[in-house]
Amino acid sequence: xxxxxxxxxxxxxxxxVTDTMIxxxxxxxxxxxxxxxxxxxxEKKVRASRKIFASAIGASEDEVYFTSGGTESDNTVLNGVAxxxxxxxxxxxxxxxxxxxxxxxxxxxxxxxxxxxYIGVDKQCRLNMxxxxxxxxxxxxxxxxxxxxxxxGTIMPMKEIAALKDRYNKEHKTDIxxxxxxxxxxxKIPMNLKSDFRGVDFxxxxxxxxxxxKGIGGLYVRKGINLTPFMIxxxxxxxxxxxxxxxxxxxxxxxAMELMQGDFAGRTEKMAAARNFLLEGIKSEIRDVIIxxxxxxxxxxxxxxxxxxxxxxxxxxxxxxxxxVSTGSxxxxxxxxxxxxxxxxxxxxxxxxxxxxxxxxxxxxxxEMEYTLEKVKAAVARFRKLGSFR
Amino acid sequence: MNEQNILIVRCGEVxxxxxxxxxxxxxxxxxxxxxxxEFGGGISVKRQEGLIFVRADKELDIKAIIKQVSxxxxxxxxxxxxxxxxxxxxxxxxxxxxMMNLIEEKGVQTFKVEGKRADKTFxxxxxxxxxxxxxxxxxxxKVLKVxxxxxxxxxxxxVRSDRxxxxxxxxxxxGGLPLGTNGKGMVLLSGGIDSPVAAxxxxxxxxxxxxxxxxxxxxxxxxxQEKVEDLARIVASYCGRFxxxxxxxxxxxxxxxQNCPEEETTIHVRMFMMRIAERIARDNGCMMLITGExxxxxxxxxxxxxxxxxxxxxxxxxxxxxxxxKTDIMDKAQEIGTFETSxxxxxDCCTVFLPKHPTTKPKLEKILEAESVLDIEGLVEAAVKxxxxxxxxxx
Numbered sequence: 001x002x003x004x005x006x007x008x009x010x011x012x013x014x015x016x017v018t019d020t021m022i023x024x025x026x027x028x029x030x031x032x033x034x035x036x037x038x039x040x041x042x043e044k045k046v047r048a049s050r051k052i053f054a055s056a057i058g059a060s061e062d063e064v065y066f067t068s069g070g071t072e073s074d075n076t077v078l079n080g081v082a083x084x085x086x087x088x089x090x091x092x093x094x095x096x097x098x099x100x101x102x103x104x105x106x107x108x109x110x111x112x113x114x115x116x117x118y119i120g121v122d123k124q125c126r127l128n129m130x131x132x133x134x135x136x137x138x139x140x141x142x143x144x145x146x147x148x149x150x151x152x153g154t155i156m157p158m159k160e161i162a163a164l165k166d167r168y169n170k171e172h173k174t175d176i177x178x179x180x181x182x183x184x185x186x187x188k189i190p191m192n193l194k195s196d197f198r199g200v201d202f203x204x205x206x207x208x209x210x211x212x213x214k215g216i217g218g219l220y221v222r223k224g225i226n227l228t229p230f231m232i233x234x235x236x237x238x239x240x241x242x243x244x245x246x247x248x249x250x251x252x253x254x255x256a257m258e259l260m261q262g263d264f265a266g267r268t269e270k271m272a273a274a275r276n277f278l279l280e281g282i283k284s285e286i287r288d289v290i291i292x293x294x295x296x297x298x299x300x301x302x303x304x305x306x307x308x309x310x311x312x313x314x315x316x317x318x319x320x321x322x323x324x325v326s327t328g329s330x331x332x333x334x335x336x337x338x339x340x341x342x343x344x345x346x347x348x349x350x351x352x353x354x355x356x357x358x359x360x361x362x363x364x365x366x367x368e369m370e371y372t373l374e375k376v377k378a379a380v381a382r383f384r385k386l387g388s389f390r
Numbered sequence: 391m392n393e394q395n396i397l398i399v400r401c402g403e404v405x406x407x408x409x410x411x412x413x414x415x416x417x418x419x420x421x422x423x424x425x426x427x428e429f430g431g432g433i434s435v436k437r438q439e440g441l442i443f444v445r446a447d448k449e450l451d452i453k454a455i456i457k458q459v460s461x462x463x464x465x466x467x468x469x470x471x472x473x474x475x476x477x478x479x480x481x482x483x484x485x486x487x488x489m490m491n492l493i494e495e496k497g498v499q500t501f502k503v504e505g506k507r508a509d510k511t512f513x514x515x516x517x518x519x520x521x522x523x524x525x526x527x528x529x530x531x532k533v534l535k536v537x538x539x540x541x542x543x544x545x546x547x548x549v550r551s552d553r554x555x556x557x558x559x560x561x562x563x564x565g566g567l568p569l570g571t572n573g574k575g576m577v578l579l580s581g582g583i584d585s586p587v588a589a590x591x592x593x594x595x596x597x598x599x600x601x602x603x604x605x606x607x608x609x610x611x612x613x614x615q616e617k618v619e620d621l622a623r624i625v626a627s628y629c630g631r632f633x634x635x636x637x638x639x640x641x642x643x644x645x646x647x648q649n650c651p652e653e654e655t656t657i658h659v660r661m662f663m664m665r666i667a668e669r670i671a672r673d674n675g676c677m678m679l680i681t682g683e684x685x686x687x688x689x690x691x692x693x694x695x696x697x698x699x700x701x702x703x704x705x706x707x708x709x710x711x712x713x714x715x716k717t718d719i720m721d722k723a724q725e726i727g728t729f730e731t732s733x734x735x736x737x738d739c740c741t742v743f744l745p746k747h748p749t750t751k752p753k754l755e756k757i758l759e760a761e762s763v764l765d766i767e768g769l770v771e772a773a774v775k776x777x778x779x780x781x782x783x784x785x
Contacts, residue, residue, distance in 0.1 A: 316608030337735075386647050386743075 002322040003368040007209075008150050008184060008301055008359035009326060013252075014211045014259055021213060021252040032245050033236065042247050049254025056257045057203060058192035059220050065240045066250050069217035070183040071101040073204030074144075076219060076230040076241070077179045078105040081142045081202075082114060083228040088175065089139040091115045093132070095156075096344035097125055097149055102181055103340075106144075115139070124294040125154035125345050132161065136168050136176065143178045147185025147197075151328065151341040151357055152293045153301025155189055156180075162199025177201040177225065183209055183217075187260045188268060188300040193220070201225060207249065211361070212256030216249030267362040272299035274364040281373040286380055290351055292342065302358045303328070303342075305351040309383040314356055317379040323372055328355030395452045396473055398548075398555060399442040399459060402466025402565050417568035418442065418464045424630070425458045439508060439550060456561060461628055463594045465563030469546070471555040478514055481547060481554050482526030488556050489531050492543055500537035501527065507549040514549075523547050564594055569629055572596035575708060576671035577680040578663060579603050579625075579634065581618040584682030584711055586625050586728040587719055591710040592680050593629035600674055601634040601782070602667045606743070609640055620731050623785035628726070635670050636778045639663070642769050643743050650760045653749045656690045658761055661702040665770050668703040670777070679707045684714060689748035698752050 004012065024045070030038030032046050046066075054061045067073045078092070094106055096118045106116045117135045120128045127145070136143070143165060145156050158180055165178050179202035182191055187210040190196050197203070203220035207213050221227050221240065233242030260267065279302055282289055292303040306314065311327030318325055328339040328347075342352045358372075399422065407414045415437050422442060423435045432447035433455070446455050452470065459468055474484035485503070492498040505519025514522060524536060527545070548555045577589040579601040593599050603618050615636065622634050639659065646658045667679050683691050690699070700707060711719055723729035 312611060313609050316611060320608055386644060 001368065001371050002324075003364070003372050004324050005358045005360065005364070005372065006324045006326050007361040008357065010208045010214065011211045011361055012363060013208075013213060014256055016259065017212055017252045017255045020255045021248040024248040024251045028247070028251075032247065033234070042245075045251050045254075046245055046247060049250045049257075052254045052257045052261070053218050056261050057197070057205075057220060058194040060223070062238070063220055063223050065219045065221065065237045066245065066253070067217045067219050067241055068215055068246070069208075070099070070181065070204050070206035071217075072230065072241075073206075073217050073219040074099070074101040074179075074181050075105050077202045077204065077227070078102065078109065078142070078144065079230055080227040081177060081179075082109050082112075084226050085141040085177070089141045091117065091137065091139040092142045092144065093117045093119065093135050093140055094144045095119045095121065095127060095146070097121050097151075097341045098144065098146055099150060099181055099183070102144055102146070119145075121154075121344055123345055123347070124292065124297075125149050125152040125341065126294060127156055127161075129157070129160065129164075133164055136165070138172055138174055140174070140176050143176060145178075145180055147180050147182035147191060148188060148298045148300070149341060150184045151301070151339060152303045152345075153184075153297035153299075153359075154294055155185070155296070155298055158197050158200060159195075162197070166199050179203070184300070185298070186210055187264075188271070188298045190264075202227075207253040207256060210256050210260050213249050213252040216246055216253045218253070268299050270362040270364070271360040273366070274360045274369050275299050275302050275358070277366060277369045278302060278358060278373060281369070282376065285373065286377055290347075292345065292347070292351075292355060300360050302360075304356055304358070305347065306354045306356065306380050307350060309354040309380055311353060311355050313383055314354075314376075314379050317382070318372075318375060321371075321375045321379075323375055326357045326359070328352050328357065393448040394445045395448060395450075395455075396471045396555070397444040397446070397452075397456065397459060398469045398471050398557065399444060399563075400466045400468070401440065401442065401464060402563070403464070403567060414464070414568060414571060415440075415442070417571055418462070421462045421464065421568050421570075422459055425462050426455060428458075429455065460561060460563045462568070463564055463566040463596065463628065464568040466565050467563055468561045469557040469559065471548075471557035473553045473555055476509065476512060476549055476552060476554045478519075478522055481519075481549070481556070482523055482530075484554075485523050485527050485545065485547065485556055486530030488558075489527050489534060489543070489545065492558070493531060493533060496542075498542045499533065500535050500541045501543040501545055502536060502538050502541035503527065503545045503547060505547045505549070509549055509551040511551075512549050519547055519549065566594035567596035569593060569596055570598055572598075573678070574598040574600060574674075574676045575678040575680045576667055576674070576676040577601045578667050578682070579618060579622060580682065581614060581621060581732070582682065583723050583729065583732040584684060584687075584719055586621050586682075586732065587722045587726065588680055588682040588708075588710050589625050590628060590722075590726050590728075592708055593625070597678075597680075599625070599629050599632050599680075600671075600676055601632060602670050603634055603636045604639045604663055604666075605636060606640040606643060607638055609643075609743075617731060617734055619780065619782065620785075621728055622782040624726070624728050624731065626782045627784040631781060631783045633674070634780045634782050635674075636780060637666055637670075637773050638776060639773065642773060645764055645769060646761075647743060649763050652745045653747055654752060654757060654760060655743055655745045656748050657695055657698055657752045657757060659743070660690050660695075660699045661757070661761070662766075662770065662773075664699055664702040664707070665766070666773050668705045669770060669774050671705060673774075677705070679703065679705055681707060681709055682711055683709045684711045684716070684719065687716065689750045692750045694751045694753075698754050698757050701754055 030042040032043035054064045110116050119132050178200050180200050181204045183206045185191050186205040201222045205218045207216040229240050231242045288307040290305040315327050328342045419435050419437050426433050434445045436443050474481045503520040503524040505516050543558050546557050575597050579585045589599050642662050650658050
């Protein structure tokens with residue numbers, strides 16, 4: 001049996017997405033910028049995808065752009081705001097548990113004279129809201145906080161964060177902007193700019209985390225905000241993102257979003273059922289574990305520390321059974337390979353060492369979860385027996 | 391005929407081999423040809439008067455060719471030369487041209503000529519050659535001065551029966567003996583710094599190599615094995631393609647951990663490694679084992695520990711690094727290009743089986759007694775049977 005439980009890393013592409021892309025490559029390969037009919041046809045299909053994207057997040061068509069993925073969208077926002085708002089202030093606020101696509105550009109901005117404040121989290125990766133509230137000041141130009149943490153599934157309270165920002169802006173006559181890296185939230189939790197994500201000014205999403213293609217992503221920029229583009233050239237994507245459109249990627253991404261929106265509740269319920277089954281099974285049948293994901297986390301992720309084991313060894317043991325998971329640390333005795341997220345949560349070395357992340361999709365079945373539970377139990381027992389003298 | 395670059399390749403130790411000299415020279419020429427295959431045609435390799443001449447069309451990248459030739463074991467040194475007819479005036483003209491080039495390219499100011507005649511019928515004697523050609527160069531290149539003690543360029547004029555060769559620099563090869571002139575050995579290749587160097591050193595003495603690699607999957611990462619394959623490919627760039635046998639030790643390690651004293655774990659594991667390597671070596675026509683062991687480096691490489699591991703096999707075990715210092719081994723690894731790959735951090739999952747206080751002075755009788763509870767033959771047999779063979783090609 002093959003059980004794929006690494007859906008936060010990437011997902012299996014929907015077959016319909018693949019079919020759509022093949023057709024796009026074989027037949028509708030025109031360049032949307034071309035004046036002739038083939039160009040018009042490609043442009044139409046891109047436009048249809050844009051419409052789906054906009055409606056999926058509650059935005060309008062002229063607020064969304066296609067990029068090469070989450071990393072590009074994140075980089076565009078951080079670098080773009082730093083450039084277009086450099087006269088407003090020199091401070092950026094983010095969290096300790098962001099994806100490197102946020103943390104690395106933030107570090108580079110620090111070296112260029114920006115101040116970056118990294119907000120901490122608790123043992124289950126919940127954001128320290130008090131620290132955030134006191135961090136915001138008149139020098140702040142951007143707050144960037146992820147929608148869902150990729151390692152624990154913790155949901156960040158985006159609505160409250162946005163309200164905090166709006167209140168500050170109103171009281172202090174500032175114009176602080178809010179970005180959310182929603183790569184792990186998209187398709188996992190309700191994420192509408194008119195309700196749950198109200199007040200968010202920029203949003204990054206990615207295709208391959210929602211059973212779409214790799215190499216394609218999206219960026220939302222609230223209307224009226226001037227953001228300096230990252231890629232400049234031919235002026236595609238209304239000058240926000242130059243470069244010939246990745247038409248098969250865009251159309252495939254559109255298809256994936258269409259399917260995702262089709263039965264959002266049904267799909268997330270399947271993930272939640274798989275996650276909860278495994279969670280309950282692990283809690284009741286394996287001793288000495290720590291659950292690093294909060295009860296009210298996203299249905300897509302379950303992070304568990306199996307004390308007295310090594311995550312990577314469990315991972316390789318499970319892969320021999322056809323089960324694919326990921327770890328909180330690469331196997332090495334040095335600190336380098338350790339997850340910065342688990343570290344920021346204050347986990348001890350031994351807890352990080354034994355951490356495994358299971359991440360789910362709608363394709364996971366109960367039968368798979370029963371099989372996984374049994375194999376995890378065996379792998380943990382085997383390791384503890386052999387490694388016990390350490 | 392196309393214009394050609396000429397390399398003079400000197401054979402070093404091969405020249406000492408007496409009656410077998412033609413055999414060694416032929417092997418060496420064949421190895422050089424083999425290492426130049428990737429350049430396609432346009433290269434000739436010929437033996438002549440104890441030297442090997444490589445002639446390559448001018449369009450070919452001569453630096454890359456020199457690099458490939460210098461990797462061949464048995465090559466002592468290489469010089470890029472120009473040739474002239476063996477006529478003292480013609481030689482003078484060619485020498486002037488050669489020096490003009492060096493003045494232009496390197497701003498050479500002083501020189502000295504070293505003449506030599508392998509052809510004793512040549513009318514000018516060796517010391518005389520230096521003087522005559524030196525005078526011609528001085529006349530032809532007005533900016534140059536002679537400096538017999540510390541010349542910028544020591545210009546060699548090597549007069550042979552039909553042609554004369556002019557060159558200055560010597561590029562050192564590794565020396566050693568041509569591959570395949572000294573049997574075949576099975577190296578225990580770990581992925582660390584030492585074992586690739588050990589394999590390389592034995593290959594340099596003419597020994598063909600085959601390798602066995604032990605892993606503990608799933609307790610070690612598949613990427614660790616990829617790293618070993620990368621290392622093996624670097625070694626293969628010197629000694630040609632070879633087979634690597636990959637053996638999973640985990641079932642044996644599990645038996646040892648559960649049945650033998652903790653502090654002896656490592657030594658038991660090493661004895662099994664030797665036994666398995668010996669078995670595979672026999673099956674594949676290898677006459678010796680090769681390890682990267684180094685006296686006193688770790689607990690399993692103390693004198694006492696080596697005595698114990700050695701006793702596990704009857705085949706001779708070559709340990710070319712045994713008396714080297716770690717820094718010297720690291721320098722060697724840098725030189726042959728394996729160091730950077732060796733230090734990638736993948737293998738420490740194996741440390742799951744490392745005892746806290748490994749024994750440094752194991753006693754053979756005690757070790758043998760401890761492992762007598764294990765089905766040694768059966769475990770070795772099963773491990774060999776489950777092995778995987780990978781063909782390693784030069785990178």
